[in-house]
Amino acid sequence: MELAYTLSGGAPIIKRFQIGVTNNNSGVPYTVPAGGTAGVVIGTTTGATDLVGVSVEPPGTYNTAQQAGNADPETTVALIINPDAVWRALMSGGATENTALALQAVTTAATDGLSVTTGAEWSSPTFDEGHLWGYDGANAKIARKITSVSSTAATLTVALPNDTAVGDNFLRCPYTPMQTVTVQLTTNLTQADASIAVGTGAPYRVVELVLNDQSLDGRTNSFVLFASNSHALNLA
Numbered sequence: 489m490e491l492a493y494t495l496s497g498g499a500p501i502i503k504r505f506q507i508g509v510t511n512n513n514s515g516v517p518y519t520v521p522a523g524g525t526a527g528v529v530i531g532t533t534t535g536a537t538d539l540v541g542v543s544v545e546p547p548g549t550y551n552t553a554q555q556a557g558n559a560d561p562e563t564t565v566a567l568i569i570n571p572d573a574v575w576r577a578l579m580s581g582g583a584t585e586n587t588a589l590a591l592q593a594v595t596t597a598a599t600d601g602l603s604v605t606t607g608a609e610w611s612s613p614t615f616d617e618g619h620l621w622g623y624d625g626a627n628a629k630i631a632r633k634i635t636s637v638s639s640t641a642a643t644l645t646v647a648l649p650n651d652t653a654v655g656d657n658f659l660r661c662p663y664t665p666m667q668t669v670t671v672q673l674t675t676n677l678t679q680a681d682a683s684i685a686v687g688t689g690a691p692y693r694v695v696e697l698v699l700n701d702q703s704l705d706g707r708t709n710s711f712v713l714f715a716s717n718s719h720a721l722n723l724a
Contacts, residue, residue: 489515489516489575489576489577489578489673489680490515490576491573491574491575491576492574492576492713493573494570494572494573494574495572495574495715496570496572498570500570500573501570502544502567502568502569503541503566503567504565504566504567505518505528505540505564505565505567506526506527506528506563507526507527507528507547507550507564507565508521508525508526508527508529509550510547510548510549510550511530511543511546512546512548513543513546513677513678514543514546515543515677515678516530516531516543516676517530517531517536517539517542517673517677518531518539518540518541518542518565518567519531519536519538519540519720520538520540526550527550527564528540528565528567530677531677531690532673533672533673533674533675533677533681533690534670534672534673534689534690536690536691536692536716536718537690537718538718538719538720539716539718539719540567540569540720541568541569541570541573542567542568542573542575543565543566543567544566544567544568545565545566547563547565547566550563551563569721571716571719571720571722574695574713574715575692575713575714575715576698576711576713577671577673577678577679577680577711577712577713578679578680578708578709578710579661579679579680579682579711579712580674580680580682580683581682581683581707582674582681583674583675583683584674585674585675585676585679586679586708587683588707588708589659589660589661589706589708589710590683591623591657591658591707592604592606592657592659593655593656594606594652594653594656594657594658595654596654597651597652597653597654598651598652600647601627601648601651602643602645602647602648603642603643603644603652604620604641604648604652604658605641606641606658609639609640610634610637610640610641610642610660611637611638612639612685613662613684613686613688614637615634615637615642615661615662615685615686616636616637616686617633617635617662617667617686617687618633618634618660618661618664618686619632619633619660619661619663619664619697619699620632620634620659620660620661621658621659621660621699621701622656622657622658622701623657623658623707624656624657625652625653625655625656625657626650626656627648627649627652627658628701628702628703629701629703630648630649630650631697631699632644632646632648633645633646634660659699659706661682661697661699661710661712662684662685662686662687663682663697663712665694665695665696665697666693666694666695667694668686668693668694668714669691669692669693669694669717670687670688670689670691670692671689671690671692671694671712672684672690673690680712682710682712691716691717691718692716692717693714693715693716693717695713695714695715696713697712697713698711698712698713
């Protein structure tokens with residue numbers, strides 16, 4: 489993931505910290521270390537309590553022993569530490585980075601625009617309180633919040649402007665701006681796993697969504713933007 493902006497409009501503040509674990513990726517979250525740990529540690533797919541920041545470079549290998557030639561064994565990582573930072577993460581269709589979002593093909597047409605019925609499961613994992621949007625067809629580019637689900641359909645409160653037709657394709661994600669307070673990351677912690685149930689993940693509040701249709705390859709080019717719900721510098 490990468491910095492989108494700060495809510496204050498200010499420039500990112502970058503500080504260096506001793507690492508307490510090896511990680512060779514940039515754009516991953518680091519958290520406050522536990523007692524007895526040498527330095528900041530990476531978060532997990534579902535954990536980012538006491539977030540320190542997100543890395544802007546791969547930090548290298550964590551060393552503890554003296555090095556050849558008396559080189560300093562300390563290894564540091566540069567983190568953006570702004571507590572009001574908003575992060576932009578590509579939506580992945582699974583735990584593996586760069587998995588395309590799954591198409592949800594309409595199997596039963598709707599003439600009121602208030603439901604999208606497909607052959608896929610919508611309730612397990614649940615997408616209730618998430619979003620869907622048109623990938624192609626008459627409702628391409630149109631997004632709506634999902635307000636209830638069944639085993640085969642998503643129900644909307646605000647109607648789509650056009651009827652759905654059999655064969656139309658939609659995409660979906662488990663996020664609604666400002667309401668969603670968790671985002672689950674992919675295995676390497678650089679993208680967002682959009683295939684999981686609403687309410688699952690690490691403590692991030694969703695700020696906005698970038699939902700693209702077929703014309704912009706929305707299956708591999710849609711994004712969730714979020715801020716930390718549990719930043720180490722959000723001091724009471």
